[in-house]
Amino acid sequence: MYKNNYYYYLLLLIFVAGCFVVDAKSLDSVETVAAKFGVPLNVSYDHRSLIINGERKLLLSASIHYPRATPSMWRPVLEATKAAGIDLIETYTFWNLHEPTPGTYNFEGNANVTAFLDICAELGLYVTVRFGPYVCAEWNYGGFPFWLKEIDGIVFRDYNQPFMDQMSNWMTYIVNYLRPYYASNGGPIILAQVENEYGWLEAAYGASGTKYALWAAQFANSLDIGIPWIMCSQDDIATVINTCNGFYCHDWIDVHWTAYPNQPAFWTENWPGWFQNWEGGVPHRPVQDVLYSVARWIAYGGSMMNYYMWFGGTTFGRWTGGPFITTSYDYDGAIDEYGYPYEPKYSQSLEFHTIIHAYEHIILSMNPPKPILLGENVEISHFYSVETGESFSFLANFGATGVQTVQWNGITFKVQPWSVQLLYNNVSIFDTSATPIGSPVPKQFTPIKSFENIGQWSESFDLTFTNYSETPMEQLSLTRDQTDYLWYVTKIEVNRVGAQLSLPNISDMVHVFVDNQYIATGRGPTNITLNSTIGVGGHTLQVLHTKVGLVNYAEHMEATVAGIFEPVTLDSVDISSNGWSMKPFVQGETLQLYNPNHSGSVQWTNVTGNPPLTWYKFNFNLELSSNMSLALDMLGMTKGMIFVNGYNIGRYWLALAYGCNPCTYQGGYSPSMCQLGCGEPSQQYYHVPTDWLMNGENEIVIFEEVYGNPEAITLVQRVIPYTNDCY
Numbered sequence: 001m002y003k004n005n006y007y008y009y010l011l012l013l014i015f016v017a018g019c020f021v022v023d024a025k026s027l028d029s030v031e032t033v034a035a036k037f038g039v040p041l042n043v044s045y046d047h048r049s050l051i052i053n054g055e056r057k058l059l060l061s062a063s064i065h066y067p068r069a070t071p072s073m074w075r076p077v078l079e080a081t082k083a084a085g086i087d088l089i090e091t092y093t094f095w096n097l098h099e100p101t102p103g104t105y106n107f108e109g110n111a112n113v114t115a116f117l118d119i120c121a122e123l124g125l126y127v128t129v130r131f132g133p134y135v136c137a138e139w140n141y142g143g144f145p146f147w148l149k150e151i152d153g154i155v156f157r158d159y160n161q162p163f164m165d166q167m168s169n170w171m172t173y174i175v176n177y178l179r180p181y182y183a184s185n186g187g188p189i190i191l192a193q194v195e196n197e198y199g200w201l202e203a204a205y206g207a208s209g210t211k212y213a214l215w216a217a218q219f220a221n222s223l224d225i226g227i228p229w230i231m232c233s234q235d236d237i238a239t240v241i242n243t244c245n246g247f248y249c250h251d252w253i254d255v256h257w258t259a260y261p262n263q264p265a266f267w268t269e270n271w272p273g274w275f276q277n278w279e280g281g282v283p284h285r286p287v288q289d290v291l292y293s294v295a296r297w298i299a300y301g302g303s304m305m306n307y308y309m310w311f312g313g314t315t316f317g318r319w320t321g322g323p324f325i326t327t328s329y330d331y332d333g334a335i336d337e338y339g340y341p342y343e344p345k346y347s348q349s350l351e352f353h354t355i356i357h358a359y360e361h362i363i364l365s366m367n368p369p370k371p372i373l374l375g376e377n378v379e380i381s382h383f384y385s386v387e388t389g390e391s392f393s394f395l396a397n398f399g400a401t402g403v404q405t406v407q408w409n410g411i412t413f414k415v416q417p418w419s420v421q422l423l424y425n426n427v428s429i430f431d432t433s434a435t436p437i438g439s440p441v442p443k444q445f446t447p448i449k450s451f452e453n454i455g456q457w458s459e460s461f462d463l464t465f466t467n468y469s470e471t472p473m474e475q476l477s478l479t480r481d482q483t484d485y486l487w488y489v490t491k492i493e494v495n496r497v498g499a500q501l502s503l504p505n506i507s508d509m510v511h512v513f514v515d516n517q518y519i520a521t522g523r524g525p526t527n528i529t530l531n532s533t534i535g536v537g538g539h540t541l542q543v544l545h546t547k548v549g550l551v552n553y554a555e556h557m558e559a560t561v562a563g564i565f566e567p568v569t570l571d572s573v574d575i576s577s578n579g580w581s582m583k584p585f586v587q588g589e590t591l592q593l594y595n596p597n598h599s600g601s602v603q604w605t606n607v608t609g610n611p612p613l614t615w616y617k618f619n620f621n622l623e624l625s626s627n628m629s630l631a632l633d634m635l636g637m638t639k640g641m642i643f644v645n646g647y648n649i650g651r652y653w654l655a656l657a658y659g660c661n662p663c664t665y666q667g668g669y670s671p672s673m674c675q676l677g678c679g680e681p682s683q684q685y686y687h688v689p690t691d692w693l694m695n696g697e698n699e700i701v702i703f704e705e706v707y708g709n710p711e712a713i714t715l716v717q718r719v720i721p722y723t724n725d726c727y
């Protein structure tokens with residue numbers, strides 16, 4: 001019965017939330033809020049909070065990366081975010097997206113950062129811009145353009161002149177580009193970040209690293225933008241605000257205030273989920289734990305908290321970092337990859353935010369009180385307003401097990417393990433553990449189209465090599481990260497049937513062929529038995545090494561290398577120095593088969609045989625309608641890349657997920673818990689944004705590396721997870 005009631009209540013909430021999302025008119029008067037922008041704001045701070053035009057702010061913030069959605073999604077996603085009680089949007093800017101070659105800039109399509117900021121301003125949302133320029137973010141090369149690596153003598157993120165010169169050029173450019181958008185000039189941006197978690201890697205750079213961190217802060221301050229600069233996880237610099245990143249940050253506040261008593265407590269990354277790896281389960285962090293962490297944070301004096309990611313979206317094209325991160329960047333965010341509220345996370349957060357905002361005047365009216373211990377693992381942080389006589393308290397049980405019964409103010413409270421109750425005037429009005437632990441509402445899709453008359457074109461092994469060397473060459477020096485693919489070809493002498501080929505030192509993935517015949521695929525250290533058709537004698541070994549995203553978190557990223565490294569052995573014979581021919585790109589890329597203007601340049605046949613290294617082309621008609629949210633269900637395929645009307649949707653890989661663990665977050669969550677979807681493909685559905693589709697004729701091109709049954713692919717519609725009445 002209780003369960004039934006709960007579901008009824010949940011459905012109601014979902015319905016209400018759904019209406020918020022799509023009906024802009026129901027938002028709390030967008031126009032009135034927008035009026036606060038246009039005039040310069042004075043943004044300052046003290047130890048308690050950010051202060052805007054003299055007013056203290058308790059800021060609830062949400063990470064949304066503009067290039068991880070397409071422009072038509074920005075408004076509904078931001079509206080749904082605003083409707084959930086969020087005040088502040090946090091985004092990085094992405095150097096490699098905006099400056100693809102030195103001195104040429106791209107702000108088109110989903111790189112149109114000012115169009116995104118315009119919507120934030122219009123909706124009355126403040127913004128934090130994290131300029132980096134190193135951003136991590138599961139973004140290719142952590143945001144660094146590949147050309148940066150090719151500058152002589154460069155050492156990334158170090159006190160190194162070539163790097164600092166490039167960093168200042170870009171930072172000056174982008175900071176000036178956004179100048180009208182700082183609150184000091186009447187825009188929505190109230191905080192700016194330089195670098196990203198450098199403190200975690202600083203030691204690896206020794207004294208030079210410490211000098212660099214100081215320089216980065218000084219340089220940022222010299223750009224004079226009239227709003228505070230922050231650095232996250234950087235506790236050795238006094239001239240910018242140091243902020244926390246983590247699953248929980250309340251214990252950090254005291255440490256922070258001891259070092260910097262005049263800085264407010266800001267939490268730049270509260271991870272409400274996590275990113276997904278290929279072959280990994282779908283990360284999931286229950287909303288009960290997320291809100292527990294936020295409540296603890298505010299109770300201890302935090303005054304800005306950001307969900308990283310609130311809406312994760314999709315990492316389109318080849319922008320996913322590495323190694324081995326999925327195209328979906330859903331992140332278990334409160335708004336899902338497709339822009340819909342993800343329940344119960346969205347509605348629970350909305351309710352929690354509404355309460356916090358309703359009583360923030362009490363919370364911010366004083367310094368955080370010292371928590372009072374009421375029982376085993378139970379404490380209360382009791383805020384009261386001298387001015388109004390109201391009180392607001394956080395009653396927390398930080399024990400992993402056991403319901404505790406405690407007395408407060410003459411009243412008995414039962415407190416669930418790992419929970420916080422919010423008390424207004426000593427009456428409990430919200431319990432972070434209240435949503436029963438259970439499965440989140442699964443994301444569902446319905447097929448709307450299967451494809452006919454599919455064209456097929458297979459790569460040939462008649463390759464024109466561009467490089468020769470005794471040993472296999474490093475991949476990135478040849479591909480310059482313009483493609484995932486590099487062919488390595490050599491002659492081998494097989495001495496017995498069933499010989500063992502070993503490639504213990506590859507950076508990512510290989511597809512191995514002998515005499516044009518597919519043998520096997522390997523990820524990481526690879527040992528392959530050559531099958532019985534490979535007889536004794538001379539053969540050609542053809543290995544396609546596939547780079548799956550450039551590393552986004554590491555020390556000395558300028559030293560990143562990829563490809564096949566020595567030794568390569570056949571049985572006990574080292575064949576590394578056999579003489580190798582190499583060639584970047586697969587032919588279909590060179591011919592630009594993914595581009596509708598060029599796809600007609602080859603003869604497409606009917607689907608037959610499903611060989612490896614094959615391109616498939618689907619032409620189809622579509623009647624677009626306003627609330628379409630589409631994906632490709634790629635079940636039946638193996639690994640490759642998807643293009644829609646020339647836009648790269650991203651890498652796909654149907655590798656099965658494994659390694660899911662029980663959801664025992666009480667006591668402390670980590671991403672190795674609570675994953676979903678083990679035994680299923682780590683990513684089956686690939687978001688196709690309607691911005692990239694046309695009403696009428698469309699063309700999808702798929703490059704399959706291994707094996708695929710393209711006839712099984714379907715275009716699917718994301719099932720909108722609540723009633724249609726709102727639409």
Ligand code: GAL
Binds near residue numbers: 135138197269274275
């Ligand atoms: C943080 C980093 C973010 C993101 C996150 C994991 O350490 O600052 O950019 O990479 O980890 O999703």
